[in-house]
Amino acid sequence: MFSTFLSNLADIRLIPYNVSIMKRYSPKEFEPKWQKKWQDEESFKAIDFDDRQKFVMLTEFPYPSGDGLHMGHVREYTLGDIIARYKRHQGMNVLYPMGYDAFGLPTENYAIKNKIAPQVATATNVGNFQKQFQSLGFSMDWSRSVNTTDPSYYRWTQWLFLQFFKEGLAYQKEVSINWCPFCKTGLANEEVVNGRHERCENLVEKKFLKQWLLKITKYADRLIEGLGDVDYPSRVADQQINWIGKSVGAEVIFKTENSNEDLKVFTTRPDTLFGATFLVIAPEHPLVQDLITQDHKSSVDSYLKSVQSKSDLERQDDNREKTGVFTGAYAINPVNGEKVPVWIADYVLMGYGTGAIMAVPAHDMRDWEFAKKFDLPIKRVVKNDASDDDCTADEGIMINSGKFDSLKSDEAREKIVSELKDLGLGEEKINYRLRDWIFSRQHYWGEPIPIIHCEKHGAVAVPEDQLPVTLPEVEHYEPTDTGESPLSKIDEWVNTTCPMCGKPAKRETDTMPNWAGSSWYYLRYYDAHNDKEFAAKDKLAYWADVDLYLGGMEHTTMHLLYSRFWHQFFYDKGLVPTKEPYKARRGQGIILATDGTKMSKSKGNVVNPMEIIEQGYGADSVRLTIAFLAPYDQTTPWSPESVTGMYRFLNRVWNITNEFMESSKNDSENDSTEVLRITHQTIKKVTHDLDNMSFNTAISAIMEMVNELYKLKVNSSMKSESWGFAIRTLLKLLSPFAPHIANELSSQLKSEDDSWPNYDEKYLTSEVMEIVIQVNGKVRAKLSLPVDSSEEIVIDAALKNERIVELIDQKTIHKKIYIKGKLVSLVVG
């Protein structure tokens, strides 16, 4: 008590009386200086073919909206920057590129509304983004910057599209597409959320249009297999696998009575074929008209009409009742020759499998509901734990299945399929949930699809030497109501000649979706200015593939899957040297508003990172706050107070460094092993944490170091080798996170070396160890002993401890456990 009082007095005396003689930490005064220097000197230029180990740090490039950077951007690019700077300090040739994914509807809508060309609006926004990136101190190689709307870029997007076209992987088809009546454009399945267009939230309609599609389904298996070769978080890999939705089953042919055409169905449970008591086909099924009998025609027609009038949203409603209608037709179950009725119902989807199913009500919940509602027969063919009156999808032992009785489900599956094969009435079949990628958009602001339509030759590729097909300048960007792109109204652009026969022909007027440019942009960073190829082979060989790709979880089934598909195709064509584009993928979590909800303009809870910098906290505080907030992949609310805390911490770093610089002028020589211990310990911890992307704990380790140093400086002079090492190391460890203050103070210290520090084990060991003593599992005492104490000595000391002696009293010790250097556990009773 008394001694504590004294040491408090000592503390107070040794704290510099007048802190004001030192320059205050004021990031505004030096951050812009460093940013300008980095810009002017192109400090972060990645060098082609350099001998150092290469490291490609990729972050998803932004859509340059008029609103500037938001917190999500700042998190992503700050984390990328921390890694890029760290790897550079470790001596690697780091490529940390940035570009702009600038085609898209917001700019087009902005252009329509304000009568400003999208090219102009884009240029303005890009300039704004560039400035904001700079003000955050990001270490990007700007010499390789790309912009998807630049003709010198989309020339290669078009060229790559033509490779798909030549291979038959880009094709046109009349398809029922998701149509957004507000944006007046077609959408990919992935862009429809709850029956609404994910961008504008308007209800999506169905429209039948001739569209360009990319045959991503051809790569379904490869896209699954490829996941085995890369380091993706399991939730990303699982989500992609789930999205591709591979199911193994069989296609079974049912002969029909009324039609010459057979009905094909897909099932994953051919073992339940004997339980198929009826068939159901989708309302859009091509055989509908063929099958209906005269006396059912009117009821079928009215059902089809009612289905048509339903919106997608209604059809997907959770509480929907099963609806349907009997066609009057019958089909023959191939395994037992039974006549089963054919129904039409909208719970069967035309887009999956064959658009027809065999209904096994006893073993499929949907069929069960339908059978109950329309009083159709239910036949149990699998015996398992479930009650006979229930529907069960579980496997078991076959019953009511003729010669397959008493087989297990999986055996029956095999045998029945092989029998069907022999009969020529079925075979194994694999189906995917994944559909081909609808690649047409009916908009101005996108890459024109480089195709010319000729009456004689059909769709013809624009010759390579005529690329790019540039967007014409137009007066109006408004989409048309007919479902045609606004480009279709520009006759002088549309009318051209056929490259094959020279006769008059018309240009394709659809443009590509904005996923096109982003499907290959990382490749362009390897050779951003090449006007002969999309990237030179030797540069691809040097840089590919991306070592770490950081981005949003929301892109898992869109951009990330699309670009893997493109890359795999390019690999097959010998255009790229690696099978997969990205060696490792990580997804950062979302930063929510302080109230735990998503930040949104309409709620007015958006935090603007630029404002925080301008308020005087500076870029370093913002960067630290983001990295410290939570594990990088965790969704977490923003905390404005946290910025103050980081600013305070940087202030402490600033002050202790300045104190060190002051004291080194006149203090006496004095060394401290404690200073070295905390320094080496922190190097070890921060290095380990950075390798594991545990940014928040790395920062807390640096904070602990600073706190320790503050305590240590009270009793030891700062003028010593150890202190110099400690302060310089502190700045090095801090520099990936807060590069401005680290560079500023290092330059004041005239510390030129910027290599990552190494720790030395010998400084980590301390002379004493603290041993915890547990009695019956509870911590009862702590001992300080020399580190080299043997087990005997430790246990002996534990048993002699006053407190322990008291607790053991007369009781017997049943067991003594010693965990080296940590604890002694005594079991008494």
Add this chain to the structure above:
RNA sequence: GGGGAUGUGGUGGAAUUGGUAGACACGCUAGCCUUAGGAGCUAGUGAGGCAACUCGUGAAGGUUCAAGUCCUUUCAUCCCCACCA
């Protein structure tokens, strides 16, 4: 219905192999200092208790000398997909 994740103080979050739960920070309390700043310093801060001590990681069981961590059951929240046969 399918897939994935997460539950720890007032808050954000720590906790290599099971080994001192709550690091680091925010906030709060008390005090000090001052050129009154978005500053700095000291002490305290899971709950209950004067204390010894007891309780405590969504809940309930279990394994173990020892469980936030392993096992079983269960509840809650979030994300993605969804009439996918």
